[in-house]
Amino acid sequence: MVRAGLDKEIVVRAAISIADSEGLASLSIAKLAAVLGVKAPSLYNHILSLDMVKDDLTRQGMLLLLDITRDAMAGVEARKALEALGHAQRNFARDHPGLWAGAQMPVAGWSKATQKVANVYIGLVLAVLRGYGITDDAAIHSARVIRASLKGFIDLELGGGFGYPEDVDVSFDTLLKNLDSGLRMRKKI
Amino acid sequence: MVRAGLDKEIVVRAAISIADSEGLASLSIAKLAAVLGVKAPSLYNHILSLDMVKDDLTRQGMLLLLDITRDAMAGVEARKALEALGHAQRNFARDHPGLWAGAQMPVAGWSKATQKVANVYIGLVLAVLRGYGITDDAAIHSARVIRASLKGFIDLELGGGFGYPEDVDVSFDTLLKNLDSGLRMRKKI
C-alpha cells in the first residue's frame, strides 16, 4: 500500500494524456487508475466522478486554446486575425484531439465554470469581427457563422470525413477565404 | 414465452424511434428490449450487435436525408439549390436528431454499405456547385466548405452551443448568404 502521491491535478493531467493519445471515448476510470498505478476506487479520494474529470479536462483545454489563439491573434486585424484564429484552432485540435473533443461536447453537460470559459472564446471571435467593422447583432450572427464553419471543418477532418485525395490544407484556405469575403461583403452593406 | 414476431427491421425501427426521442447516446440493448417487450439476449436472434444496429440506423437516416434533400433541390439551381440543401439538412436534423447524430459519427466506424451511401451525399453537394459553374478540384474544396459549415452550424444548434438570444434562423441565413457570396466570387476568378 505504497502511497502514489496523487492529487486532482495529476489525475486530470493523466486524463488529458489518455484522451489526446487514445481518444476521449476511451478515457475510463479503469485506464486512469492503471496509468497512475492505483486501483480504480482509490481515484475517488481525489475526484468526484469521471464526468467531473472530463469537465476539468474540457475547461483546461479551452484555457489552453484561448491562450494559443490570443497569442496567434496578437497584433493582427481582420483577415489576418481570422486566419490566425482558424489556424490556431485547427492546429490545437490536431495536437490535442482529446481536449478538442471535450470542448465539442453538448454545453448542457458542462459546469458553470466551464461555460464561463467558453464565453471568453466568443469574445475572441467578436474581436476578429470588430476588425471587419462588424458589431452588435450582426456580430453575433457572423460569430456563429465563423464558429460553426471552423468547428464543422475540424470535426470532419478529425473524424476522417474527407475521403477524396485533394489537399485538405487547400480546402481550409478556401474556407477562410470564403469567410473573409463574406465578412467584407457584410461590412460594405 | 409468446413469440414477439420481431425481425431486424422492427428492431432498427425501434432503435430509430428511441434515438430520435431520447438521443442516440441513450440507445441501449436494454432499452430496445424493453420497448419491444422482450429480454435483452433475445434481440441477438435478429441483430449482430448494438453497433450494427447503429450502422443500420445511420444508413437509413442517410437515405432519408438524401431523399428529402433531393426533393428540396429539384428544379432549382445555384443559390436556390444551396438554400434548399441547407434548409433540408437543418430541418432533417431537428426532426430526427438521433438519425442526424448517427450520420455524424466518425467514418471509420461505418460499414462499407453505409460509407457508400455517404458518398452519394457528396454528389448532391457537387450538383449544387455545378450550378455555380464550379467543377473538378475546386468543387471538392468548395464541397468540403459547404459540408463543414452546415454540419458545424447544425451540431452547434442541436448541442445548445448558441447561448445568445439572437434569432438562430437569422444566423443560418447569414451562413447561407456567406456561402453563396463565396461561391459566386470563386466562379468569377
Add this chain to the structure above:
DNA sequence: TTCTCTTGACTAACGGTACTAGTTTGAAGA
C-alpha cells in the same frame, strides 16, 4: 392429426463499466 425441425424466446453467466461502503495503513504533526 401427429411428428420433426427450425426459430425465437428464455435463464444464467462473463467481463466490462462507474461508483460506494467500510477497512486498514502510511505518514505528518503534536
Add this chain to the structure above:
DNA sequence: TCTTCAAACTAGTACCGTTAGTCAAGAGAA
C-alpha cells in the same frame, strides 16, 4: 512517541453488451 487524517485497499452494487445453453412455439411433412 502518539494521535489523527488522508489515501490506499477489498468487497460489493448496479448497470452495460454479449454468449452459451435450454426449451417451447409453430410451421411443414408424413
